[in-house]
Amino acid sequence: MIRSLFWFRRDLRLNDNPGLSLALKESDEVLPLFIFDREILKSPDIGAPRVAFLLTSLESLGKNLTHLGSYLLIRQGKPIEQLAAILQETKATKIYWNTDLEPYALKRDAEMQACCNDLGVQVHQVPDQCIQAPGHVLKSDGTPYTVFTPYSKIWKQQTVPILHPRPRAIKSPSELKSIPLPSLGELGHTLKIPLPAAGEKAAHDLLNSYIQSGVESYQSRRNLPALDATSRLSPHLRFGTISARTVHRAAALAREKNPPAAKEIDVFISELIWRDFYKTILFYFPHVALGSFRPIYDDLEWENNDRLFQAWCAGQTGFPIVDAAMRQLNTTGWMHNRLRMIVASFLTKDLLIDWRQGERYFMQQLYDGDLAANNGGWQWAAGTGTDAQPYFRIFNPESQAKKFDPEGILIEKYVPEINSLRYAAPIVDHGQRRLKALAMFKKVRG
């Protein structure tokens, strides 16, 4: 009788879960479990939105497991200690998990692997996060790409892995002592904004409705934040309540069925490739998590004025499009991609504040906050990253607003006081700050 553990982390689903499928195939009994990691919970990058989304996703996962005749074992503490205890309690001889490519996770998992080696427990780590795992898209000399366009060209030549069907039943060992799912308050957070529907069903509902109407006009409408023209799948991809492969498959089928919309849908697929690209960059160049991809830019002399930073966070800069964007973030836990670029450019190039401060604020406020994607986006905007925006390309908040919110619908929604005396005066002069930013970059470029 073979008894295994399956460790859920960022893959909170039963559909297309390659690690879980493998565990079920190779075992008579599988115990599914999740561990609240104190290390992660106390990170300053964690905010109430993500913890709340996690809790709801776990609740839903637990119910779904119950329907399959199993259950979700929950523990809290240091993963390696908890897992060692569970291995002992169950006498399981194998453990499965899907690979997580973040630096902290890689280190933690390597330690767990070593611990299992000592205990004589077999470990199976299964690639899952990317559609094309790092190593599948490399230059001809075997090294990783650092430029997106050639990366995406090779990416598209690869075959996309098949989807793993949802298990029909899961046989688990008799119930172990589980802690009840903690409440948000118990984890030290309070949620002050609406919580989007979490869990696998919500993710599939979102995908289906977006594929039915939305994806066929992605390219034309994706840059207009006043329209609800994007999929909103990002938190689900973040927590794995849906797999990127599943999203890709649905988009690829829609593309086949609707050839006139192929170009529109290709841009949507391209965003999935960007997701793989930044995960791969983080995997091969983990220093990006702490500093610039190009070390020369670690010498930039940011002003880091705290009053300006607070005004940016609060959406009180006096620049309507920036304030609307920040208020969208603060009140919904989500920000449209076009707006993310605008506020990132504004923080770095107008306020001359280190991109890492903005990166952290985003992580605290976003439901979809993901290290690789968020870091990649911020480094792009700051001009410090791979494929960096040329440093002289500085967004003008006014022309961006004119181009992408021409009727001022978004601004009106989030900054209703726009035409009254109550509205803040601009906290900086864009023209002057632009020149200052150019000078700041010129200094480190010699």
Next chain:
DNA sequence: TTTTGAGTTGTTCGA
């Protein structure tokens, strides 16, 4: 090794 072409998402200036 050397050479060549290209690079997510822009802005400003001057004709």
Next chain:
DNA sequence: GTCGAACAACTCAAA
């Protein structure tokens, strides 16, 4: 108002 060039030469990828 519109349009093309400059921004500043840099780095990467591939031949």
